[in-house]
Amino acid sequence: MITLKEALTKSKEELAALTDELEAKAKESGLNAYVGFERSGEGVPILVKDNIQVKGWSVTSASKILQGYIAPYEAMAVKNLKAKGMMAFGRANMDEFAMGSTTESSFYGPTKNPHDTGRVPGGSSGGSAAAVAGGIAIAALGSDTGGSIRQPAAYCGVVGMKPTYGRVSRYGLAAYASSLDQIGPIAQNVEDAAILYDAIKGHDPKDSTSADFEIEDIANNLNPDVKLKIAVIDSYVEAADADIQKAFAQTVAKLEAAGHTIVHKEMNNTKYDIATYYIVATAEAATNLARYDGVRYGRRAESKTTEELFFNTRSEGFGEEVKRRILLGNFVLSSGYYDAYYVKAQKVRHLIRDAYNKIFEEADLILSPVAPSVAPKLGSIHDPLEMYKSDMYTIGINLAGLPGISLPVARNDEGMPVGLQLIAKAFDEKTLFNGAASMEKAVNYTK
Numbered sequence: 551m552i553t554l555k556e557a558l559t560k561s562k563e564e565l566a567a568l569t570d571e572l573e574a575k576a577k578e579s580g581l582n583a584y585v586g587f588e589r590s591g592e593g594v595p596i597l598v599k600d601n602i603q604v605k606g607w608s609v610t611s612a613s614k615i616l617q618g619y620i621a622p623y624e625a626m627a628v629k630n631l632k633a634k635g636m637m638a639f640g641r642a643n644m645d646e647f648a649m650g651s652t653t654e655s656s657f658y659g660p661t662k663n664p665h666d667t668g669r670v671p672g673g674s675s676g677g678s679a680a681a682v683a684g685g686i687a688i689a690a691l692g693s694d695t696g697g698s699i700r701q702p703a704a705y706c707g708v709v710g711m712k713p714t715y716g717r718v719s720r721y722g723l724a725a726y727a728s729s730l731d732q733i734g735p736i737a738q739n740v741e742d743a744a745i746l747y748d749a750i751k752g753h754d755p756k757d758s759t760s761a762d763f764e765i766e767d768i769a770n771n772l773n774p775d776v777k778l779k780i781a782v783i784d785s786y787v788e789a790a791d792a793d794i795q796k797a798f799a800q801t802v803a804k805l806e807a808a809g810h811t812i813v814h815k816e817m818n819n820t821k822y823d824i825a826t827y828y829i830v831a832t833a834e835a836a837t838n839l840a841r842y843d844g845v846r847y848g849r850r851a852e853s854k855t856t857e858e859l860f861f862n863t864r865s866e867g868f869g870e871e872v873k874r875r876i877l878l879g880n881f882v883l884s885s886g887y888y889d890a891y892y893v894k895a896q897k898v899r900h901l902i903r904d905a906y907n908k909i910f911e912e913a914d915l916i917l918s919p920v921a922p923s924v925a926p927k928l929g930s931i932h933d934p935l936e937m938y939k940s941d942m943y944t945i946g947i948n949l950a951g952l953p954g955i956s957l958p959v960a961r962n963d964e965g966m967p968v969g970l971q972l973i974a975k976a977f978d979e980k981t982l983f984n985g986a987a988s989m990e991k992a993v994n995y996t997k
């Protein structure tokens with residue numbers, strides 16, 4: 551598959567032919583990574599997750615409740631990439647409303663991992679990652695609320711990047727948990743991820759949480775020869791499987807050989823990350839998803855009264871995991887429990903952010919696992935709590951609003967990719983991408 555960088559040098563005709571080819575290959579692949587093949591304009595085709603608005607497209611967040619909804623406007627990230635020689639092509643499969651870690655909760659059925667079609671691609675941006683890994687997309691957009699770009703990238707052996715909260719406009723992204731959500735790139739290599747990130751970033755007055763300052767483009771000045779101070783949190787790594795620990799140790803050695811300094815750090819409160827995240831995220835989700843009532847968006851259920859309309863539309867339209875999150879979210883926000891859960895979680899969230907910032911007083915980047923294991927088998931996770939726990943390495947970064955990038959570093963004995971992530975301080979995407987370029991060179995992962 552040609553890279554995004556190469557594709558940007560091609561003519562309109564060549565790109566149209568290439569898009570035809572991608573469409574045909576995707577339909578044959580059996581991966582179920584695309585849930586639509588719409589095209590918007592001309593240019594390098596970029597696959598777009600099904601929760602990002604492209605004007606005139608049916609955009610559904612992989613939910614039954616949004617069947618029939620047509621996006622009346624365009625997400626700022628899509629507008630931005632169109633101004634840089636790219637177009638939106640196709641909708642990527644995902645977990646319903648981006649709630650999940652496997653892409654199994656999609657209304658359209660699960661996406662498969664191209665390295666082993668008996669395994670999940672990760673989630674929630676599983677369609678985006680599987681398509682890039684499977685050679686049926688040049689690059690893709692995903693969204694990351696608690697790891698949904700970085701974790702599927704790791705499971706599929708591609709690069710996935712979550713920008714600093716506020717760096718990429720959320721205008722046109724279907725809200726899951728508004729204080730955590732960010733759109734970001736999934737690509738074949740670090741340079742392509744930087745090109746796509748450069749294209750979509752920037753201030754947007756339509757998103758009140760958008761950061762109001764411009765920063766330089768990164769891709770043109772990538773420096774893989776930087777020497778950085780990289781922190782590792784040893785106790786953190788011990789919670790991962792042997793495969794991950796082995797790849798982690800090898801990567802640390804390669805980073806040292808490349809001239810980076812490794813500093814060992816501790817972080818005591820990581821055990822609260824999961825509880826904090828699943829309180830904050832579900833509280834915001836319950837609020838955000840209240841708008842899907844059969845009146846304003848998408849599918850409307852048969853009913854005789856208004857109350858029945860709300861009840862039937864939501865009962866029929868939402869899947870099991872989404873309902874669980876709405877129930878949890880309303881519970882933690884209910885009077886009597888609000889202080890004990892929601893307010894407490896907001897306080898802990900500050901402590902988590904402070905703990906990261908403390909490490910960044912002495913280090914440029916943090917190296918961490920992305921997930922405690924390689925991609926699990928399809929249908930193997932039955933307990934929701936077990937799935938939530940697998941997010942342990944990614945969600946703290948969203949709670950703290952930091953940028954992170956996941957890249958493949960090794961394969962286990964079964965040939966499944968292992969990804970690790972670098973994390974930087976807020977708005978230091980430049981150091982993040984330079985470190986990632988250096989790590990990519992040092993690990994020399996072969997596809």
Ligand code: GLN
Pocket residue numbers: 648649650651673674693694695696697698699726831941
């Ligand atoms: N797996 C996490 C969740 O289900 C993260 C999802 C995401 O980043 N969108 O909430």
